[in-house]
Amino acid sequence: DKYVYSFSEGSKEMKSLLGGKGANLAEMTNIGLPVPPGFTITTKACNRFYEEGQELWQELLDEIHIHLNGVEERIGKVFGDEKNPLLFSVRSGAVFSMPGMMDTILNLGLNDRAVKGLAVSTGNERFAYDSYRRFIQMFSDVAMGIPKVRFESLLEDMKEERNVTLDTELTAEDLKKLVEQYKKVYLEEQRKPFPQDPIKQLELAIKAVFASWNNPRAIVYRKLNDIPHDLGTAVNVQSMVFGNMGETSGTGVAFTRNPADGENKLFGEFLMNAQGEDVVAGIRTPNTIDKLKEIMPEAYNQFAEATQKLEHHYKDMQDIEFTIENKKLYLLQTRAGKRTAQAAVNVAVDLVDEGLIEKEEALLRIDPNQLNQLLHPTFDEKALNSAELIVKGLPASPGAASGKVYFHADDVMEAKARGERSILVRQETSPEDIEGMVAAEGILTSRGGMTSHAAVVARGMGKCCVAGCSDIRVDEVNKVIKTRYKEIHEGDYISLDGSTGMVYVGEIKKVRPELSGKFDKFMNWVDNIRRLKVRTNADTPRDAAQAVAFGAEGIGLCRTEHMFFDDARIPAVRRMIVSNTVEQRKKALDELLPMQRKDFYEIFKVMEDRPVTVRLLDPPLHEFLPSNDEDIMELAKSMGIVYSELKERIESLSEFNPMLGHRGCRLAVTYPEIYRMQARAIIEAAIDIKIDGYENITPEIMIPLVGDSNELKYVKSEIVEEINLVFEERKTKVNYLIGTMIEIPRACVTADEIAKEAEFFSFGTNDLTQMGFGFSRDDSGKFLNEYVEKGIFEKSPFEVLDRDGIGKLMKIAVDLGLKANNKIHLGICGEHGGEPSSVEFCHQLGLDYVSCSPFRVPIARLAAAQAVL
Numbered sequence: 001d002k003y004v005y006s007f008s009e010g011s012k013e014m015k016s017l018l019g020g021k022g023a024n025l026a027e028m029t030n031i032g033l034p035v036p037p038g039f040t041i042t043t044k045a046c047n048r049f050y051e052e053g054q055e056l057w058q059e060l061l062d063e064i065h066i067h068l069n070g071v072e073e074r075i076g077k078v079f080g081d082e083k084n085p086l087l088f089s090v091r092s093g094a095v096f097s098m099p100g101m102m103d104t105i106l107n108l109g110l111n112d113r114a115v116k117g118l119a120v121s122t123g124n125e126r127f128a129y130d131s132y133r134r135f136i137q138m139f140s141d142v143a144m145g146i147p148k149v150r151f152e153s154l155l156e157d158m159k160e161e162r163n164v165t166l167d168t169e170l171t172a173e174d175l176k177k178l179v180e181q182y183k184k185v186y187l188e189e190q191r192k193p194f195p196q197d198p199i200k201q202l203e204l205a206i207k208a209v210f211a212s213w214n215n216p217r218a219i220v221y222r223k224l225n226d227i228p229h230d231l232g233t234a235v236n237v238q239s240m241v242f243g244n245m246g247e248t249s250g251t252g253v254a255f256t257r258n259p260a261d262g263e264n265k266l267f268g269e270f271l272m273n274a275q276g277e278d279v280v281a282g283i284r285t286p287n288t289i290d291k292l293k294e295i296m297p298e299a300y301n302q303f304a305e306a307t308q309k310l311e312h313h314y315k316d317m318q319d320i321e322f323t324i325e326n327k328k329l330y331l332l333q334t335r336a337g338k339r340t341a342q343a344a345v346n347v348a349v350d351l352v353d354e355g356l357i358e359k360e361e362a363l364l365r366i367d368p369n370q371l372n373q374l375l376h377p378t379f380d381e382k383a384l385n386s387a388e389l390i391v392k393g394l395p396a397s398p399g400a401a402s403g404k405v406y407f408h409a410d411d412v413m414e415a416k417a418r419g420e421r422s423i424l425v426r427q428e429t430s431p432e433d434i435e436g437m438v439a440a441e442g443i444l445t446s447r448g449g450m451t452s453h454a455a456v457v458a459r460g461m462g463k464c465c466v467a468g469c470s471d472i473r474v475d476e477v478n479k480v481i482k483t484r485y486k487e488i489h490e491g492d493y494i495s496l497d498g499s500t501g502m503v504y505v506g507e508i509k510k511v512r513p514e515l516s517g518k519f520d521k522f523m524n525w526v527d528n529i530r531r532l533k534v535r536t537n538a539d540t541p542r543d544a545a546q547a548v549a550f551g552a553e554g555i556g557l558c559r560t561e562h563m564f565f566d567d568a569r570i571p572a573v574r575r576m577i578v579s580n581t582v583e584q585r586k587k588a589l590d591e592l593l594p595m596q597r598k599d600f601y602e603i604f605k606v607m608e609d610r611p612v613t614v615r616l617l618d619p620p621l622h623e624f625l626p627s628n629d630e631d632i633m634e635l636a637k638s639m640g641i642v643y644s645e646l647k648e649r650i651e652s653l654s655e656f657n658p659m660l661g662h663r664g665c666r667l668a669v670t671y672p673e674i675y676r677m678q679a680r681a682i683i684e685a686a687i688d689i690k691i692d693g694y695e696n697i698t699p700e701i702m703i704p705l706v707g708d709s710n711e712l713k714y715v716k717s718e719i720v721e722e723i724n725l726v727f728e729e730r731k732t733k734v735n736y737l738i739g740t741m742i743e744i745p746r747a748c749v750t751a752d753e754i755a756k757e758a759e760f761f762s763f764g765t766n767d768l769t770q771m772g773f774g775f776s777r778d779d780s781g782k783f784l785n786e787y788v789e790k791g792i793f794e795k796s797p798f799e800v801l802d803r804d805g806i807g808k809l810m811k812i813a814v815d816l817g818l819k820a821n822n823k824i825h826l827g828i829c830g831e832h833g834g835e836p837s838s839v840e841f842c843h844q845l846g847l848d849y850v851s852c853s854p855f856r857v858p859i860a861r862l863a864a865a866q867a868v869l
């Protein structure tokens with residue numbers, strides 16, 4: 001087996017073997033870009049490393065040796081040489097880029113001899129010892145787990161002693177002393193001297209990379225991002241070039257387009273006389289890439305040309321790391337640039353317009369869930385103008401967030417558990433903070449640029465982030481943010497605007513975003529390709545209007561019970577429920593009728609000629625009743641009955657297992673007058689709106705929780721009778737449909753019988769999942785997490801539709817339903833209707849539409865289009 005590939009042997013297609021970084025280094029080498037030579041140890045070697053009990057085996061070491069010699073020959077330098085030593089960087093490179101894993105060790109190969117060689121070959125002793133002390137720290141920290149502070153405090157002490165503020169002000173002699181001190185720390189911590197054999201250093205570094213695949217942070221990250229644990233990581237060993245050789249050297253990172261909004265303009269930052277980690281670590285504030293044009297026009301032009309070449313080659317926006325060594329440009333990495341949803345859509349549309357990719361490809365480039373970012377609120381302009389500005393930082397990841405300030409990831413997670421919204425405030429985040437970043441509404445840092453950890457990770461999560469606020473001091477120990485004028489303590493509210501970088505005092509009102517321009521164009525392509533229609537679940541005119549703005553083509557589920565909970569109505573609803581006689585109940589229903597009629601009228605009006613499915617009352621009645629004595633007393637008084645009588649009535653309605661109890665169409669079997677009132681309200685509203693000019697109104701009346709065709713037959717006969725009464729009274733008619741939810745397993749397997757009575761089916765996959773698995777919707781959250789953690793389930797079936805079981809039930813229902821009634825309309829209105837993988841399944845099943853909450857409508861539209869491609 002071959003475990004090691006030189007860069008010239010690989011290609012971008014070999015990602016799974018060489019990791020993302022290795023495959024792209026190979027690709028860049030092969031298209032003639034300036035890449036320092038090196039080799040990649042494969043992901044397969046990582047897996048074998050674990051099989052070997054976390055050891056490297058001889059064959060592998062031999063292979064590495066051969067490649068090492070190859071690099072030595074190409075460059076004309078020797079590893080560990082005392083005259084002109086070859087040095088390496090060692091970097092992990094998983095298939096998916098993964099913060100939390102061992103990142104980089106630079107200057108590997110330096111030892112007490114080679115450092116002298118480096119001083120000679122570069123003619124720069126200071127540089128040589130600076131490289132050596134950096135290497136000792138990085139190797140100790142990254143490969144051996146010795147805390148960085150042990151070295152950093154020595155560096156600080158040295159600067160203090162020499163009375164200087166910048167690292168660059170230390171002399172060669174200072175650095176030599178530091179190197180000795182650093183080696184002593186290593187000896188203390190490891191009880192072994194710092195390894196002087198470069199081969200030994202390399203072996204230890206490779207082992208550290210492989211081992212970092214399974215460190216806790218990497219595992220958490222994989223879980224959060226659905227990355228399989230058995231992929232393994234590759235290791236890239238690359239000959240060093242130096243950005244810290246003086247003022248004609250530098251290093252930086254750039255995106256071929258703006259990762260925040262997609263603007264087609266080189267976007268990035270760099271530092272002169274620095275090594276890679278200086279840019280990301282945020283210790284010195286980098287320059288924007290434009291500045292390079294002024295400082296070193298030739299290198300800049302060469303770089304700009306290379307970025308163009310890469311973007312055309314990969315046909316996507318690239319994120320590129322580069323180093324300039326004595327005016328000579330080298331490329332160290334390229335990858336598809338992480339971007340905000342806004343940038344993703346804008347770039348995809350631009351790439352189509354520029355002729356680089358096809359529309360279909362553009363549609364596949366966007367993860368439907370990513371659209372979430374585009375659909376969420378921003379701060380209200382007016383509220384913003386009167387808000388007190390604290391400071392301006394870098395607009396690292398767009399969005400608007402308000403919350404209480406916390407300084408540690410753990411505190412954020414605890415706050416979240418208490419139901420608080422919070423902002424994570426750090427000097428700079430690190431992979432340890434990931435879970436806290438997930439739990440926070442937004443992230444604020446005082447250090448670091450647009451490519452800092454906080455910025456990159458927040459953008460990936462679609463989380464609001466303001467980074468590099470250098471005008472504040474973040475005191476993580478005393479839990480306080482200090483500005484020149486103000487102190488903000490833990491628990492105080494602040495607001496972040498991730499699109500402007502502004503940070504404000506207090507909470508600020510938010511508004512919903514407007515979507516336009518390129519997004520519209522993109523969604524147009526989406527709509528032209530998809531076959532599935534997308535409706536929304538909405539039960540207020542406001543939600544309906546929002547959904548229409550997001551492209552909903554109808555209402556697939558209007559849950560009427562939500563109209564019953566309104567404060568103004570609940571007394572009448574309660575009187576209706578506790579009535580002892582049909583007359584009493586009808587009286588209460590008569591009070592509710594005009595309210596319901598108005599509800600439906602308003603919704604029909606918003607939806608214009610789009611279809612609207614109204615579901616009749618579903619939940620068990622006792623859910624509407626008061627539970628505390630005070631409220632019961634009040635209700636009794638308003639009804640003119642005694643407390644004890646009412647209390648008894650309420651108790652008699654309580655159920656051990658309400659989800660399987662007296663709900664849905666079962667209510668109508670007992671109290672048909674409830675559904676009659678609702679059907680009347682729907683039809684009267686439809687007649688009213690028809691008179692007002694909406695000719696095509698065809699309300700769809702949906703009966704919930706049907707498990708047997710006879711239930712549907714009975715309920716239908718009741719409501720049809722009522723509808724006919726309305727037609728007679730109003731001397732006019734409207735078209736209407738009567739259909740049913742399919743949400744009980746028995747309904748699926750008897751769907752042919754049910755289809756004879758129904759004009760449409762709408763799958764209620766929430767209940768179908770509950771009853772299909774026998775998992776309580778309300779209680780299973782407690783243990784389903786563990787199913788996922790233990791790998792028994794990949795995802796909760798309440799989140800992603802279970803195709804094998806619940807999906808099979810749906811398939812049976814679709815087949816049987818169509819066989820008995822080939823005109824039947826088919827839809828889904830469970831939560832799965834807005835989840836991309838479930839939408840794909842609904843497309844494959846041949847449903848006519850999916851229905852989901854308003855904010856998921858664009859997501860469902862895109863998922864429906866991707867299902868076709």
Ligand code: PEP
Pocket residue numbers: 557559618743763764765766767768829830831
């Ligand atoms: C369902 O069960 O999937 C459904 C849409 O109805 P509800 O969530 O209201 O029970």
Ligand code: MG
Pocket residue numbers: 704743764766767
């Ligand atoms: Mg249901």
